[in-house]
Amino acid sequence: MHRPFYDRSLLIARALWRRLGVARRTILVFAPFALMTILAVGCFTFGDRRDERVVEQVDRQPPKIVTDRLVRVRLLSAAKSKPMTLQLTSGYELRAGPGGPVIEAAAPPLSQCAIAPAPDGGIMIGERIYPQNDLLITPKRDASIIINGTSTYRGLLRIARDDSKLALTNHVDLESYLKGVLRGELPKHFHRESFKAQCVAARTYVLYQMKSATGDRTFDVYDNEGSQMYIGVTGEGPKALAAVDETTGEVCVWPNGDVDTLFCTYYSSACGGQTQHVNNVKPRDPDVPPLAGRVVCNDCYLATYYEWDPVTISKADLTRSIVKRYPSVASIGEITGLRAKEIEPGGHIVRIQLDGKNGANETLMGEDFRLCVGGHKLKSTKFTIEDNGDSFTFSHGKGFGHGIGLCQNGMEVKARRGQDYRKILKTYYPGAEIRKLY
Numbered sequence: 326m327h328r329p330f331y332d333r334s335l336l337i338a339r340a341l342w343r344r345l346g347v348a349r350r351t352i353l354v355f356a357p358f359a360l361m362t363i364l365a366v367g368c369f370t371f372g373d374r375r376d377e378r379v380v381e382q383v384d385r386q387p388p389k390i391v392t393d394r395l396v397r398v399r400l401l402s403a404a405k406s407k408p409m410t411l412q413l414t415s416g417y418e419l420r421a422g423p424g425g426p427v428i429e430a431a432a433p434p435l436s437q438c439a440i441a442p443a444p445d446g447g448i449m450i451g452e453r454i455y456p457q458n459d460l461l462i463t464p465k466r467d468a469s470i471i472i473n474g475t476s477t478y479r480g481l482l483r484i485a486r487d488d489s490k491l492a493l494t495n496h497v498d499l500e501s502y503l504k505g506v507l508r509g510e511l512p513k514h515f516h517r518e519s520f521k522a523q524c525v526a527a528r529t530y531v532l533y534q535m536k537s538a539t540g541d542r543t544f545d546v547y548d549n550e551g552s553q554m555y556i557g558v559t560g561e562g563p564k565a566l567a568a569v570d571e572t573t574g575e576v577c578v579w580p581n582g583d584v585d586t587l588f589c590t591y592y593s594s595a596c597g598g599q600t601q602h603v604n605n606v607k608p609r610d611p612d613v614p615p616l617a618g619r620v621v622c623n624d625c626y627l628a629t630y631y632e633w634d635p636v637t638i639s640k641a642d643l644t645r646s647i648v649k650r651y652p653s654v655a656s657i658g659e660i661t662g663l664r665a666k667e668i669e670p671g672g673h674i675v676r677i678q679l680d681g682k683n684g685a686n687e688t689l690m691g692e693d694f695r696l697c698v699g700g701h702k703l704k705s706t707k708f709t710i711e712d713n714g715d716s717f718t719f720s721h722g723k724g725f726g727h728g729i730g731l732c733q734n735g736m737e738v739k740a741r742r743g744q745d746y747r748k749i750l751k752t753y754y755p756g757a758e759i760r761k762l763y
């Protein structure tokens with residue numbers, strides 16, 4: 326007889342149940358627990374999966390480009406003539422310079438390719454030639470600009486042709502810019518209070534540069550020691566991010582009567598024992614109390630170049646390097662003698678006299694003399710001069726950098742002793758106050 330399918334299934338199930346014998350009781354006791362466990366694990370598993378999906382979505386949120394306070398940073402200022410490459414990891418809008426007409430509203434991401442001045446005018450990006458000499462790239466996502474395969478930048482990129490060279494300028498939000506400056510300026514082992522002091526000094530410095538800019542400059546700061554070292558996203562570590570966050574909008578001012586005056590917060594690696602007056606190096610800068618120098622610093626003695634080794638330079642080489650920068654010095658003939666004409670109490674040479682072979686002489690600012698020789702060779706203007714006949718030896722060198730304002734190595738020792746960033750800044754910029762601008 327042909328039984329329906331469900332009857333057969335029921336019979337098979339009953340047969341199996343009988344064969345299980347004593348195991349039946351165990352199954353009956355534990356079945357509810359097993360069922361609950363399966364349900365619970367299922368819930369947790371689904372719960373986890375939902376959370377993963379949420380995290381993924383959060384990660385995929387494209388970082389927005391903030392353009393509240395744009396800083397224009399001239400990139401690769403030290404390597405203008407070298408071949409360059411560009412990569413854009415997100416889609417982008419292309420305009421003919423800031424405020425110019427749109428060339429491409431939604432270009433796709435760009436793989437790494439060469440950028441160069443086109444042979445017959447315009448700018449070449451990969452295979453494509455744009456007849457314009459000024460391009461502005463606005464990526465759809467932040468931190469999408471990669472230059473030369475290694476340096477990643479936030480914000481926008483302007484590519485402008487200047488004769489046979491391209492000038493690259495990164496337009497970036499001020500607070501994002503600072504994240505890329507801190508690790509350019511400080512080693513990562515420096516104290517968090519040092520990072521904060523450096524951040525406030527760097528913010529004030531760039532705002533001062535933006536405020537006091539004259540003419541139709543297309544950028545505010547260089548990305549090198551000429552302004553502040555800026556290394557883009559590559560430099561963003563936890564200490565740098567925290568320092569920018571915790572000091573957002575804070576600047577140094579000089580409370581001049583009722584008016585808070587922004588001043589140029591110069592800083593250098595190691596003052597060598599005492600800071601010097603701003604006008605010893607920058608004669609045209611405003612003479613404000615926070616930059617009057619003569620701050621005794623007993624804290625940078627741990628710096629690598631607190632004392633530097635003697636440097637010997639032939640008189641012929643010295644003459645060449647000075648004439649290269651100051652052609653008029655050629656008129657005195659080869660430099661046969663050097664004399665420190667004015668020395669700060671802290672030891673920085675303010676003015677130096679150059680005696681020429683033909684009996685005439687010239688005077689240079691000590692810092693200008695140092696930069697002619699090379700800022701990394703003559704590490705400061707604190708040295709003694711020895712005449713060896715056909716060469717000079719610069720000995721007893723102390724400190725690294727111009728020695729105005731904040732001493733970075735002194736700051737670090739103070740921070741490790743427990744001083745907070747406000748106290749450190751007020752020490753190196755006497756009379757300064759910290760204000761929150763925004």
Ligand SMILES: [Zn+2]
Pocket residue numbers: 595596597598599622623624625732734735
């Ligand atoms: Zn110092």
